[in-house]
Amino acid sequence: MTVVLLLSGCGSSGTDPGKPAGPVAGLALEPGNGAGDVNPTAPIRATAQRGRFDEIALTNADGKQVAGELSPDRTTWHASTPLGYGGTYTWSGRITGQDGKSVPVRGQFSTLKPDQTVRATVNPIDNAEVGIAMPISVKFDEPVKDKAAVQRALKVDTSVPVEGAWAWLSDEQVDWRPKNYWPAHTHVRVSADLYGVPYGDGAYGLADLTTEFNIGRAQVVKADVRTHQLVVERDGKQVATYPASYGEEYDPGRNTPNGTYIVMQKDPVEIMDNPRYGYRNVRKTWAARISNHGEFIHENQENAWALGKVNNSHGCINLSAANAKAYYDSALIGDPVEVTGSASTMDPGYDVYDWLLNWDQWTKKSAA
Known part of the structure; x- marks a missing residue:
């Protein structure tokens, strides 16, 4: 709301020609003088009417001036940085009117004080190189009720056109993924203008x-459990085939379920536990996690006899030590791993299940 303050004294009524007229200068403030609960990201402006600013300042309760810009003709000033929450701000300065008379600039307003401020994080981080299935993920420390307001503040810019959409995977997480895998070597910029939302x-x-x-090179793992092989394709060409052992086919608790996963994490050594099947503190090397359900691609030299022949793991994809390291070294976080041919399919419900949903299911999770 803009309020115009007439800064003149008592104007002439025309009945007393001997009495001097008051100053003609006026002041328009946005927000208006005395306003409360102002959003700190709202436009903050002062406009000199029938005159120009000699000086103009907006200060917080500590007396620190707010950064701002004065127009070349010295008639308009606007804040160039957001204000703080729960603050009181005071205008000061002077305007010289068209009549040559000087008047003071006065006014005050206060910004809203939230009941709670919520921290958010975004991934991937700056300068990361990731695989072609990597989602953009914004996570919040507390549940978000007005998801549409948050989603309007999110923007994805890409170096080449990419169709994609936001989807809320929970009340505390919203992800953006492309309809199809990212084009290789795409540069991506994400802005989440969440302050004041x-x-x-x-x-x-x-x-x-x-x-x-x-986005890095286009690498995809084709993991058809029926073949007992792990196939790696890069930029549309097959570059490796590794004998593998997948999850036991006749025990649903040990299947490697169908689904498109991504490489979530890489560790040269992973300590594995599965009390249901009686093992703890099992040390495996060259482990690439593909699901928080418990699936990895990793070395299992002890199971070398089964690689390429029998599926007998507890759900992970077993490779020899040499092949596990070769795959591990080639993998990027965000590379897709497409598991097919299994007796079961992964339910979408674990931390990273973006590619377990088809495009129609994905877009229905948007709040827009």
Whole structure:
């Protein structure tokens, strides 16, 4: 709301020609003088009417001036940085009117004080190089009620056109993924202008977020459990085939379920536990996690006799030590792993299940 303050004194009524007229200068403030609960990201402006600013300042309760820009003709000033939550701001300065008379600039307003500010994080991080199935993930420390307001503050820019959409995987996480895998070597910039965004129930965004990252080469793992082989394709060409052992086919608890996964994490050594099947603290090397359900691609030299012949693992994809390291060294976080031919299919419900949903299912999770 803009309020115009007439800064003149008592104007002439025309009945007393001997009495001097008051100053003609006026002041328009946005937000208006005395306004409360102003969003700190709202436009903050002061406009001199029938005159120009000699000086103009907006200060917080500590007396620190807010950064701003004065127009070349010295008639308009606007804040160039967001304000703080729960603050009181005071205008000061002077305007010289067209009549040559000087008048003071006065006014005050206060910004809203959230009941709660909510922190968010974004992944991938700056300068990361990731695989062609990597989703963009924004996670919040608390559940978000007004998802549509948050989603309107999110933007994805790409170096080449890429069709994609946001989807809420939970009340605390919204992901963006392309309809199909990312084109190789795409540069991606994400801006999440969350500061000042109302999340609902008195909660607001704590800070803006940005990240820029790059998509690497196009590497896809084809994991057909019926073949007992793990096939690696890069930029459309097959570059490796490794004898493998997948999950036991006749025990649903030990299947390697169908689904498109991504490489989530890489560790040269992984300590594995599965009390249901009686093992703890099993040390395996060159482990690439593909699901928080418990599936990895990893070395299992002790099971060398079964590789390429029998599926007898507890759900992971077993390779020889040499082949596991070769695959591990080739993999990027975000590479897709397409498992097919299994007796069961993974339910979409674990941390990274973006590619377990088809495009229609994905877009229905948007709040837009």
